[in-house]
Amino acid sequence: EPEVTQTPSHQVTQMGQEVILRCVPISNHLYFYWYRQILGQKVEFLVSFYNNEISEKSEIFDDQFSVERPDGSNFTLKIRSTKLEDSAMYFCASSPAGRNTDTQYFGPGTRLTVL
Amino acid sequence: AQSVTQLDSQVPVFEEAPVELRCNYSSSVSVYLFWYVQYPNQGLQLLLKYLSGSTLVKGINGFEAEFNKSQTSFHLRKPSVHISDTAEYFCAVSEVGSNYKLTFGKGTLLTVNP
Numbered sequence: 307e308p309e310v311t312q313t314p315s316h317q318v319t320q321m322g323q324e325v326i327l328r329c330v331p332i333s334n335h336l337y338f339y340w341y342r343q344i345l346g347q348k349v350e351f352l353v354s355f356y357n358n359e360i361s362e363k364s365e366i367f368d369d370q371f372s373v374e375r376p377d378g379s380n381f382t383l384k385i386r387s388t389k390l391e392d393s394a395m396y397f398c399a400s401s402p403a404g405r406n407t408d409t410q411y412f413g414p415g416t417r418l419t420v421l
Numbered sequence: 422a423q424s425v426t427q428l429d430s431q432v433p434v435f436e437e438a439p440v441e442l443r444c445n446y447s448s449s450v451s452v453y454l455f456w457y458v459q460y461p462n463q464g465l466q467l468l469l470k471y472l473s474g475s476t477l478v479k480g481i482n483g484f485e486a487e488f489n490k491s492q493t494s495f496h497l498r499k500p501s502v503h504i505s506d507t508a509e510y511f512c513a514v515s516e517v518g519s520n521y522k523l524t525f526g527k528g529t530l531l532t533v534n535p
Contacts, residue, residue, distance in 0.1 A: 310464065399465075
């Protein structure tokens with residue numbers, strides 16, 4: 307069964323450094339999402355992406371964040387200058403077009419630790 | 422804006438016992454409702470969803486949930502749990518017409534003991 311994959315599984319970085327989290331969505335999906343979960347808190351929506359542009363973003367998704375689909379398979383989340391409070395588990399998700407667009411398929415997550 | 426409340430952060434049960442995980446939501450518009458499960462070191466997996474129609478929905482692994490509009494609830498149930506059901510369960514909503522953005526509850530850790 308096809309699945310969403312994410313790399314790396316764990317990323318440790320110093321405050322102020324740039325990080326890129328990578329995701330490979332399911333191949334025929336057209337909608338892409340990033341969520342994050344700070345330890346002990348809810349899973350929070352960051353951004354949705356469709357047709358090579360952001361369709362919606364949350365208040366969390368400020369100018370430090372960006373997303374890109376650099377080729378036909380990868381979907382990346384970049385944090386330009388990491389802060390301590392960016393430490394969280396980041397989940398990528400994708401969904402197909404058509405009648406099952408409402409169903410998002412999630413990757414296993416990348417745990418980001420900012421020191 | 423919508424919100425989701427999962428009333429129990431942890432639910433311990435014995436194997437073969439029934440279980441109910443509670444979820445209440447708040448929204449000013451129509452919503453879609455979902456339950457996701459997360460096994461250790463894995464991503465979120467969809468258990469079931471309610472979009473419209475029958476208020477009782479059946480999902481994978483013997484789980485079901487009932488949408489109650491008057492009580493704004495979407496509780497998850499299973500009549501007899503297995504050890505393998507031990508996992509974190511998340512209730513989520515998306516507002517109709519919202520680009521399918523999901524709003525999650527804090528999760529309920531179900532622990533099934535022998």
